[in-house]
Amino acid sequence: MLKKHKCTLSLDIDKTTQKKRSIQFIIAQLIRKACLISQDHPNTFDHYRSDTAVTAEQQQQLFEGDSYVIHPLSLFSLYWDGIMAVLNVLHMCCSTFRLCFIIDYPHPLHLHKTDLFMLFLQLLALLDTIIKFNTGFFQESFSNVVMLRKQIACRYLRYKFWIDFLSSVPLQFILLFTGSNMRRFHLLAHVLPLLRIIKLKSTITNLHTVVKIFTLSFMWHRSIHHLILFAVSMHWSSCFLYTPVVFTYYWTGSVPKGYNTFLKSTDVDANGDITKFSICQRYLQALFVCLSTFFGTGFSTYKVNNADEFIIHSCIILYASMFMVYTIVFLLKIYMTQYNSTIRYNGLINQVEAYMQQKQFPKPLKKRVFTFYTYKYENKYYKEDAVLDCLSEQLRHEIVMHTCNRFIQKVKLLRGLAGHLMGELMSYLKPEEYLANDLIVRAGDIGDCVYFIAYGTVAVYSLKGAEITHLEDGDHFGTVAMLMKDSKRIATIVAVEITHVYRLDAIYFRQYLMSNKIIRERIETLASKRMHVTVLQDEEFRRKQEKKWEDNIVLSSHDFS
Incomplete structure (x- = not known):
């Protein structure tokens, strides 16, 4: 897997500014950078599809926009909007609480701790109003960001300014501080902050943006x-x-x-x-x-x-x-x-069950079919091809290497194969599942592929029916036929339990494995050993069968006498 690219080219905007390094300059530069569009903003790449486009937007903001105008996709905008989202929720709750639960009757109206907290929230809201006059906005087509103060001010005054301003003016604090007892004016002063409720949608949107930093779920x-x-x-x-x-x-x-x-x-x-x-x-x-x-x-x-x-x-x-x-x-x-994948799996099983019922499958066959689907999908159905087709070749390669990593460690035959060849080879492996007693390979058939056992157990039988051995996780079979001139299988392979194998076609077997000298020698040595064992087992099985046949003849002659 490739590490994240760390660019060593100098693309800093410092080249466009003066070289003087005074404290004032450094502070101004930090503020200016905070106001520029940032790749760290969660929504940046929703609007700009590449680093080049982001850099171009930064340059356009520097050379064409007004000074110190805040880009809506800047880090300053991200942090400030996140803070204001929390403060807006507090403002909406505190203003209603102050109106409906704090009643001074029968005492005269006076300041409460809640009023001081509301004053703090309203002053921050007024500061937010000022910042809004200096924050750019997306045009309706989302293809351009307006960074000119005049256009920003005109748009803000036309749409949201009055709601923000009226809900932010600390009128209640002013009335209480001056000692006014005109209750109807106090009622108006309490009602105005409730206008902040209109900003609930934008507040939640800003909270969504902050949450994107931690999770995209x-x-x-x-x-x-x-x-x-x-x-x-x-x-x-x-x-x-x-x-x-x-x-x-x-x-x-x-x-x-x-x-x-x-x-x-x-x-x-x-x-x-x-x-x-x-x-x-x-x-x-x-x-x-x-x-x-x-x-x-x-x-x-x-x-x-x-x-x-x-x-x-x-x-x-x-x-x-x-x-x-x-x-x-x-x-x-x-x-x-x-649970979408589980629901789709249940729908698939319902279709399979209806199909088997229509075709009148016997119960043993139904049980085997259900066992196969349960094992293959594990109660979750998804279209793997549809998931992988839209990915790049590099991503597919990484996914294949990740999913087959444990399998690669098991297969001793593949040790020594170069990493890039291993990745290519994995892409040509085709997964197959077999239930217990399923016939995988029949002796005498033409062999056109090799099998690698991911997990499970298979039994190996000779051409004459003698059980030779069992093969388990990490083993392979079918290589002998690849070395034979007639390409015929010399053994029958039957699954002992549910077995998951990977099939490699002959063309890729020769291209990736037989072309490697070490692996080819390993294959030839193991194939020769297996053929020798098969011949010995066949000979021993033949002698046992002949002896058994002779014993049966003797018993038959004795019974006849």
Whole structure:
């Protein structure tokens, strides 16, 4: 297997910059490199198919783009988008939590620790907005990246800027810091950060890109996607349960009673008044209610007294039903992906069973057919030719060498063959499977190939029927016929157990093995020994048969007398 290429040519962009090596220059150069398109970005080769194309894009960015504009496939973009993806999820959860669970009634509005955390998230979101003005974008055809600030700004202002900006302005912190008690303005300040929810799709896409660094598995990507959706959905639904009370509080200044009767307390006066319960109690109880809804138990055990609360519950039930349908489809898709080869194998076996039933196979034959398919496919069916045909010759060679490595170590005959010839020879080996008592080679037939035993056991019988020996893993047979002028087999080979062999046709046998002096001598020596043993066994078998025949004649004469 070839090692990864390490280029020794100088393709660094330093040639295009000044030679002065001051600290400011080094820092500026590092920043500039971080903003360039990088081969280490997981999506780079989805758009640029070669290193040359990536280098050309780097040069175009340097000479035609504005200074310090960030390429969307740069390392800076990768790391920053990954960080912002996590922060956006926290922003979406924290903003809804602050709105629905932190109620200052009957005290005046004041700052909480959650407000400080929200301030931190919103300041980073504002920084992200500034960075977006300096990040290039793909045109619709994905054939070109725009790296000019004017075009970037026009596009950003036209599409996503207002959502990003309004959800990032720390208006709630400003109102609380200035001491404003206008609750309706506070409600607006709490609602604006909820606009961040619109960025959920792009957030998950950025998380997918980060996950590609660690794995390309479809199941991992989809599982992470679904888990994030489930966690965010559960959190939002838990918050959504309290919206009638929260909106009434911020609109009128008072907390209505009679809502959220699933909150239970030993204090009768506390029932129906959410301010009598701690934030932890309210959140955990709401989470339990939403979990019961998502998993099918519903709200039937909870009494609803108000129309607006009934609408909220109905929306949650409807969303939960749709989400669980989506979950079932997702799980089915994961199952189909994971066990696709097993499902296809079962389909193949059903076809084979229907065929045998139509042809009225006897039970012993059916059993042998099933045994063959079980052994050959190991309960997983795939089209090997279709998998290998699209690969390059080098990859196919590596795969063959990997799959046949243990087999090569077993076969003593092939020792001493050059590595490149071994790889070529392996590509001409054809795998075959035989069940117990299957006839592989018949004595007297014309031999046009040689067999190598990968695993299994075969019995060798002479032309007259004498059992000569057993051959096992790593042994070979059929070479004697290749050396005979008439190319006839001198022995019959029968499988003793399920046996996997590799067949090598005569033309490749002569091309790769007989052309090697050491291997040819090894073959001739072993063939001569086998022929000698076969002749001796045949002679001994003939004498035993004659003696047995004479004994039978004597017994017959005695019985006649």
